[in-house]
Amino acid sequence: MKTEPSEPPSFPRLQARTQRFTLGAPRAFTVSPDGGRVVFLRSRSGTDRANVLWVLDVGSGEERVAADPPALLKGAAERLSAEERARRERSREGGAGIVAYATDSAVELASFALSGRLFAAELRVGTARELRVPGPVIDPRPSPDGRLIAYVSGGALRVVGAEGADDRVLAEPESETVTYGLAEFIAAEEMGRSRGFWWSPEADRLLVARVDDAPVRRWWIADPAHPDRAPQQVAYPAAGTENADVRLFVMGLDGQRAEVLWDRERYPYVAHVHWSAAGAPLVLVQARDQRSQLFLAVDPVTGATRMVHADEDPHWLDLFPGVPCWSPGGQLVRIADEGGARVLAFGERPLTGPQLQLRAVLDVSDDDVLVSASAGEGAASPETGEIHVYRVNELGVERISQEPGVHSAVRGGGVTVLVSSVPDKPGADVQVLRDGKRVGTVASYAEHPGLSPRxxxxxxxxxxxxxxxxxxxxxxxxxxxxxxxxxxxxxxxxxxxxxxxxxxxxxxxxxxxxxxxxxxxxxxxxxxxxxxxxxxxxxxxxxxxxxxxxxxxxxxxxxxxxxxxxxxxxxxxxxxxxxxxxxxxxxxxxxxxxxxxxxxxxxxxxxxxxxxxxxxxxxxxxxxxxxxxxxxxxxxxxxxxxxxxxxxxxxxxxxxxxxxxxxxxxxxxxxxxxxxxxxxxxxxxxxxxxxxxxxxxxxxxxxxxxxxx
Incomplete structure (x- = not known):
């Protein structure tokens, strides 16, 4: 009996099925400091929601699976906690499987949560294992030396050995309204801060956010289609009402802690945290009206702070990905509005002018700063809709991305992963560059949309x-x-x-x-x-x-x-x-x-x-x-x-x-x-x-x- 060929799916159906043609596209890149490995997420097809953790060997060009969700779950369906669903809603994450991961500083060990369970993957050999810990697990992150993994469960911050031994609590919530190690609603929704804890470079302590949302007004979200279900209670900080109370603590692995001290009444918003070997923990705090902000260096022993820089603006101060941070030499790197332009500031010196409108800092090395920027009002000609990647240093500005389009990048160990979307080609092209020369690519399995914009x-x-x-x-x-x-x-x-x-x-x-x-x-x-x-x-x-x-x-x-x-x-x-x-x-x-x-x-x-x-x-x-x-x-x-x-x-x-x-x-x-x-x-x-x-x-x-x- 002859079977009639089925009609191809309509564009609306295909777009929905592929989550706007993002499924199967590689994302979330990390480059090892030796430049030998590129770690990333990608599902196995343009209609598969389950992301797999992959490793690209830069030298050979070989891609291999480091962690495969169906194998790790042994075919069981994923189950997400309410907290994890809320985190994904804040980040607009519609995928499944491994949707986020973190690595140690050598990019040898990765950790991730899957169905509320904790897993670790050895990235060089491509093996993954489950660590039996109390769940559901949220936001697991290895220590820089790869010996420990910190994670949040039930509002408590916990630490476990990378092999699964010696699981223990570092901070236990004092009430139902308190969490340790998680970002509050507005930090995740509006500030671009999805994290609530940061390891020290020496892996001997952590900087931890304590959030108490008791002051926040409660709202109720009902499901009228199911009147038998109780409404969901949410803490929603509507304009003009109280925010969550956010504090920071430096916590040692021995249980000692010191509260980070600053004028929280004047600067209640914890907008950004950076902790690297280049300097003391760096915290950006904002006033409620967002017209003033302080860059604070934290003493990791006492919790005392000193002001590194202060900003004011008559309208408001924007937040930018990747900053503030320290350069390897200990200079403050930030993005600032100066002279009618949005510039890259290195120490107290602007390194760019009105030709560029800075958007993000992508990486900072001894030699330069890698940034994302658009052509500013001082540019020689408009570049409508284009976003490019630039290298900036004391000698000037060099554009890395050449083709008209929208570009971003991740860098490490002399290797740059350049992700480029252009007007005349579907999806994104991912190139692996060493010293500016293409040495490899990362394949995309995303579906072709079946139409091209005119x-x-x-x-x-x-x-x-x-x-x-x-x-x-x-x-x-x-x-x-x-x-x-x-x-x-x-x-x-x-x-x-x-x-x-x-x-x-x-x-x-x-x-x-x-x-x-x-x-x-x-x-x-x-x-x-x-x-x-x-x-x-x-x-x-x-x-x-x-x-x-x-x-x-x-x-x-x-x-x-x-x-x-x-x-x-x-x-x-x-x-x-x-x-x-x-x-x-x-x-x-x-x-x-x-x-x-x-x-x-x-x-x-x-x-x-x-x-x-x-x-x-x-x-x-x-x-x-x-x-x-x-x-x-x-x-x-x-x-x-x-x-x-x-x-x-x-x-x-x-x-x-x-x-x-x-x-x-x-x-x-x-x-x-x-x-x-x-x-x-x-x-x-x-x-x-x-x-x-x-x-x-x-x-x-x-x-x-x-x-x-």
Missing amino acids: VTLTEGGARRIPCAVLLPTDYDGEAPLPVLMDPYGGPHGQRVLAAHNAFLTSQWFADQGFAVIVADGRGMPGRSPAWEKAIKDDMAAVVLQDQVDALDGLAGRFPLDLHRVAIRGWSFGGYLAGLAVLRRPDVFHAGVLGAPVTDQRLYDTHYTERYLGDPNRQPEVYAANSLIDDNGLVLAAGPARPTMIVHGLADDNVVVAHSLRLSSALLAAGRPHEVVPLSGVTHMTPQEQVAENLLLLQVDFLKRSLGLD
Whole structure:
């Protein structure tokens, strides 16, 4: 009997199945200090969620498995603790298997948690073993000498020998609200600090965060689809309310401890910790308003601190990956806003100028600093959407990545792993470089998306707003097209990137008959500090105006039908879509609001107060920047535009109360709208059927709302 060939999966289904074509792609690279090994994670195919720990031998080019989850679990299904699920939600981790690992300083031993159990892998020989310890295990990390592994279980910080002997508690929580060794909610969600303990270079003690979230207001997240289940209690630090109490302790392996002392009332935020052989433990602490911060060196014996550097800014101070840190010679390395530019500072000296907009420090050696940066406002020519890797030292700046695209890197032992995404090729290319020359590659098993974006990277409006314009693949160039604005539009969410996969969803929408525009207005990273900080206290008006200006600026150059303009977005993008249909119905004719922040008082402290201040001191700023306030909708006069609101009921980041309150306000104002509640869905939408059907529902809504067939 002949079997008919099955239809290939649609793009929405394939994108959902592959987690946006990230499955099977290598990531989380570590290079050994001798340059001989590159360790990384990768699943075995573009539809396999389970990450495997791999080792690349740089000399031979051979890849081998160091730890294989199915073999280690003997076929058993993974089970995650509530704490581990929360950590993955904070990091937007949708994978399975080994999702994170840590190594000793020689990159000989790796440790990781799998299904709440502790495992160690010998990276040279490729063997892995389980260590029988109390669980569930969170964030295991070997000591620099590889003799011990520290981990968190039940809120306690524990240490065990690398062979599994002598497991013991270093710090036991004093109450149910206390944890040792974990990052609090806002550190993981907003500060980029997912860790809560750091080994000393000598492996004889640890710097440990003690978090007490007793002061934090409790919220309840229910599952209406299962009324028999009790609501989940979460400690959520909403703007203007109390944060968790965070302290640091230096703890010896013998049980002795010393509290790290600084003015915690003035500087309550522990934003970054660095401990290396180049100097004393280095801690960056911020004021609640984030306008001042201190770089503190810690005495590891007494816990006393001394100020190394202090920063102030009238708007706010941003945080950057990789800094502050010590150079091998003991100089403070940081990123600073000076002279209208975001520069690399080495000691008290800036090593870069307005030509570059620094984004991250990737590695610091005796000879140079490896950084990630965009072309700044002082650059000779704009490089829309490009991010490059540079070597910086006293002699100047050298660009490592050459091809236009989005690049990042990891370095060690004279070997650089360069990860490059470019506009005309799917996925990312991973090259292994020694002394600037390619000596190997790391293969990707990611699926081909089956479409290629027809994208033009350009600038729109008088402010030269970075934009991407996508037209249907089969567009004949004659009739003007209905427009779909597809932004994120807010801080830390750059969407206009010179990379193929960045525009796959936008191209799919374009192929449904739209001209799709992605615009990165003020507030976005990559241009200058002033560009980012223009949204201070006036976020709503600025980001919305830039979407309008980008649209108007592109209208004369592209076939745009300005009588049929829709907008869609998720999270900040959902908020921006709400601003568009409520405040500028003269421009926008329909909107899809995904997980929108509608009342700024319901979002967290560190993020919201950075841009809008304290709601207890300036409630009028919060009202002006929200879609709703105590009196209902904040809107302009004009026709009611078709609006679809989509929200996951299990979202603990942008809670569903945002959408429910908006829906109630719309109903009270007599404004028709549609609400799509997603049962069991968090701020991510990893479920395959949900992710696929969400795209299809949006297209149907947009076509109906704009009067399209």
